[in-house]
Amino acid sequence: MSVFDYQKDAEGIVTVTMDMTGPVNAMNDEFGTAMAETMDRLEKESDLRGVIIASAKKTFFAGGDLNMLLAVEPGQEGAFFESVEQSKALLRRLEKLPVPVVAAINGAALGGGFELALACNRRIGWDDRSVEIGLPEVTLGLLPGGGGVVRMVYLLGFQAALPFLLEGKKVRGAKAVEAGLIHETVSDVSELLPRAKEWILQAGGDEAIQPWDRKGHKIPGGDIWNPKVGQAVMVSPHMLKANTRGLLPAPEKILETAVGALATGFDAALTQESRNLAYLVTTPQAKNMITTFFFQLNKVNGGASRPDGYAPTKIGKLGVIGAGMMGQGIAYVAAKAGIETVLKDISLEAAEKGKDYSTKLLDKAISRGRSTEEKKRQLLERITPTDNDDDLAGCDLVIEAVFENPELKARIVKAAEGKLADGGIWGSNTSTLPITGLAGSSAAPDRFIGIHFFSPVDKMPLVELIRGEETSEETLAKAFDFVRQIGKTPIVVNDSLGFYTSRTFGAQPTEAAQMVAEGIDPLRIDNLGKHIGMPVGPLTVNDEVSLKLGVEIKESQLAAELIKPEDETRPEGWALQKALVHDHNRGGRYHGDGGYYDYEDGKKTIWPGLNALYFRPEVNDAISDEDIKARLLFAGVIEALKCLEENVVTTVADANIGSIMGIGAPPWTGGYIQFVNTYGLEAFIERCDELADRYGERFRSPGIVKAKRANSEVFA
Numbered sequence: 001m002s003v004f005d006y007q008k009d010a011e012g013i014v015t016v017t018m019d020m021t022g023p024v025n026a027m028n029d030e031f032g033t034a035m036a037e038t039m040d041r042l043e044k045e046s047d048l049r050g051v052i053i054a055s056a057k058k059t060f061f062a063g064g065d066l067n068m069l070l071a072v073e074p075g076q077e078g079a080f081f082e083s084v085e086q087s088k089a090l091l092r093r094l095e096k097l098p099v100p101v102v103a104a105i106n107g108a109a110l111g112g113g114f115e116l117a118l119a120c121n122r123r124i125g126w127d128d129r130s131v132e133i134g135l136p137e138v139t140l141g142l143l144p145g146g147g148g149v150v151r152m153v154y155l156l157g158f159q160a161a162l163p164f165l166l167e168g169k170k171v172r173g174a175k176a177v178e179a180g181l182i183h184e185t186v187s188d189v190s191e192l193l194p195r196a197k198e199w200i201l202q203a204g205g206d207e208a209i210q211p212w213d214r215k216g217h218k219i220p221g222g223d224i225w226n227p228k229v230g231q232a233v234m235v236s237p238h239m240l241k242a243n244t245r246g247l248l249p250a251p252e253k254i255l256e257t258a259v260g261a262l263a264t265g266f267d268a269a270l271t272q273e274s275r276n277l278a279y280l281v282t283t284p285q286a287k288n289m290i291t292t293f294f295f296q297l298n299k300v301n302g303g304a305s306r307p308d309g310y311a312p313t314k315i316g317k318l319g320v321i322g323a324g325m326m327g328q329g330i331a332y333v334a335a336k337a338g339i340e341t342v343l344k345d346i347s348l349e350a351a352e353k354g355k356d357y358s359t360k361l362l363d364k365a366i367s368r369g370r371s372t373e374e375k376k377r378q379l380l381e382r383i384t385p386t387d388n389d390d391d392l393a394g395c396d397l398v399i400e401a402v403f404e405n406p407e408l409k410a411r412i413v414k415a416a417e418g419k420l421a422d423g424g425i426w427g428s429n430t431s432t433l434p435i436t437g438l439a440g441s442s443a444a445p446d447r448f449i450g451i452h453f454f455s456p457v458d459k460m461p462l463v464e465l466i467r468g469e470e471t472s473e474e475t476l477a478k479a480f481d482f483v484r485q486i487g488k489t490p491i492v493v494n495d496s497l498g499f500y501t502s503r504t505f506g507a508q509p510t511e512a513a514q515m516v517a518e519g520i521d522p523l524r525i526d527n528l529g530k531h532i533g534m535p536v537g538p539l540t541v542n543d544e545v546s547l548k549l550g551v552e553i554k555e556s557q558l559a560a561e562l563i564k565p566e567d568e569t570r571p572e573g574w575a576l577q578k579a580l581v582h583d584h585n586r587g588g589r590y591h592g593d594g595g596y597y598d599y600e601d602g603k604k605t606i607w608p609g610l611n612a613l614y615f616r617p618e619v620n621d622a623i624s625d626e627d628i629k630a631r632l633l634f635a636g637v638i639e640a641l642k643c644l645e646e647n648v649v650t651t652v653a654d655a656n657i658g659s660i661m662g663i664g665a666p667p668w669t670g671g672y673i674q675f676v677n678t679y680g681l682e683a684f685i686e687r688c689d690e691l692a693d694r695y696g697e698r699f700r701s702p703g704i705v706k707a708k709r710a711n712s713e714v715f716a
């Protein structure tokens with residue numbers, strides 16, 4: 001029996017319902033066989049009136065089979081190219097049928113799914129949140145190789161197609177219609193097939209021909225000879241390079257293919273598209289991005305670090321204590337997920353101010369057409385501002401987000417934990433204080449856990465869950481479920497100074513400071529930071545997140561003897577950071593007179609004192625760009641490896657996802673641990689040795705890499 005159900009009705013309309021093996025329909029060998037059989041049959045039909053392509057799955061069609069794509073190795077590009085061409089030929093046969101073909105889109109049609117729909121004459125979608133439409137291949141280091149680049153250019157024109165191709169932008173419902181990706185929507189999924197049939201029955205002969213196959217079809221906006229398009233074609237590669245710094249081949253190949261579509265004609269462009277996909281599929285960037293952004297992210301979100309044996313839970317009522325920058329954001333995301341939330345601060349006024357933050361976010365969303373007055377009313381109703389602990393009665397979870405002060409936090413725990421519901425748990429949003437210590441003030445340290453959000457809470461997708469020494473598995477499972485309930489990604493780490501993310505994050509700015517202290521040009525360091533894929537350089541980052549705060553935190557850790565001065569691996573860098581804050585009143589962008597940079601009249605220039613005090617041309621000239629870049633990148637990578645080695649973070653997936661979503665590891669690396677896999681363990685160890693010999697022992701490769709290398713393993 002075929003995995004494509006084939007039903008012809010009395011009016012000559014064939015409905016092909018895809019129901020492939022496994023949870024989704026995907027473009028693989030099984031698809032090739034089923035589609036080829038279907039096409040043979042359709043082409044032989046004598047009184048065919050139209051065709052509907054439908055899905056028996058929750059999603060319409062999931063796209064390329066990523067396991068298969070991951071397995072393609074260098075040297076196999078030729079065979080892969082042939083297989084892409086074969087799938088493509090099937091889609092071309094589908095759109096060349098002499099009758100109208102409709103895609104009945106009942107669920108997400110992303111990547112290959114949307115490419116299949118693009119090869120239909122009409123795309124009718126169910127207007128539902130789950131029905132996402134788009135071509136996200138670029139986010140996995142690939143390009144839409146099933147005709148997606150070429151058909152989008154022919155359908156929308158070069159400039160309108162680019163955001164969908166280069167950013168992987170997804171749309172749904174009315175927005176998808178407005179953008180021209182689908183033709184119409186139905187409000188109930190049960191209307192899909194009847195509407196598809198209705199459309200087929202009224203369709204004229206022309207409607208069975210794709211726009212690009214019609215005589216005289218013109219690409220919207222014009223082809224390469226149109227002066228405006230020609231100009232866009234000229235500048236696009238430069239704009240793209242400024243963005244990707246040449247680190248991401250996928251957008252470059254997409255652009256090349258899109259330009260090809262403007263210049264060479266439809267079928268030739270399709271072939272070029274296949275060739276470019278065959279090139280991309282074996283690049284390290286694609287392997288990294290598929291591994292981390294798809295497989296490892298699914299693993300993390302799917303609960304690989306959630307303890308087994310505990311039934312799923314949901315938080316019904318949440319308490320948030322501290323309605324400042326973090327607390328107000330936490331209240332917003334919880335209320336958005338439908339959770340009744342009590343937001344407490346020292347005064348009702350302060351708590352209400354925290355709630356106003358949600359109002360502001362919602363007003364902005366409404367003005368952009370992303371929310372409605374009704375949704376705003378419902379969400380705000382769920383947030384109760386208060387100054388009274390009694391309102392926390394019955395909370396399944398209380399998250400404390402008051403000032404970073406251990407005595408204050410201890411007092412709050414004592415005052416409020418008695419209000420928790422039976423089985424309720426306590427979370428602290430501390431960013432630096434060890435959880436085991438904070439849990440000491442709790443009557444139930446087993447029900448105490450670190451729930452570390454990132455700022456701004458409504459935008460940042462990651463939450464770091466920190467297990468204290470006594471945190472129970474059940475508490476961890478509940479906290480994990482809560483993070484999933486609000487739609488964020490939880491990584492699980494063990495208690496240690498700076499946990500995983502803050503500790504790893506800190507390595508890079510301090511390495512940058514060390515280089516400045518050695519005499520290297522600060523602007524050069526910042527620029528080369530961008531060349532490894534950082535959105536802004538490391539000194540700028542340090543200025544933005546507050547140099548002063550970082551110094552203060554470290555000084556309090558030294559005072560508390562949590563760290564020892566003799567363990568400092570970048571002493572000159574640390575001395576420079578302290579000097580900037582204490583001697584020169586340069587605590588960062590929002591303090592005193594700026595930080596590494598001056599910020600005057602909206603202009604950002606290096607503080608002249610920095611060069612006067614530290615710059616040494618002979619040192620600057622002696623170091624290569626490659627070494628500066630490696631020092632920045634390896635600083636983060638080595639710290640992440642140490643966290644894995646010391647069991648601070650326990651899985652490779654958590655370490656990679658945490659580094660991308662919480663620390664700012666460049667996406668092309670696939671995360672700080674995956675970077676080592678594609679660099680090659682042997683080569684990594686050698687490069688570490690080189691850097692260690694030149695710049696200090698901190699660069700020596702951690703033992704965990706050597707152990708993996710000795711066993712011929714990679715980090716998985």
Ligand code: NAD
Pocket residue numbers: 321322323324325326327344345346350400401402403404405408412429430431432452453454455
């Ligand atoms: P904030 O200063 O913006 O807000 C703290 C809030 O706590 C204030 O509104 C204050 O009035 C309130 N508060 C103080 N004492 C209180 C009490 N006794 N009862 C009720 N409320 C009280 O601070 P923030 O930036 O939101 O940080 C809060 C916590 O989150 C800290 O532990 C911080 O380390 C952590 N954190 C901050 C960030 C960040 O980027 N700001 C990121 C992650 C974690």
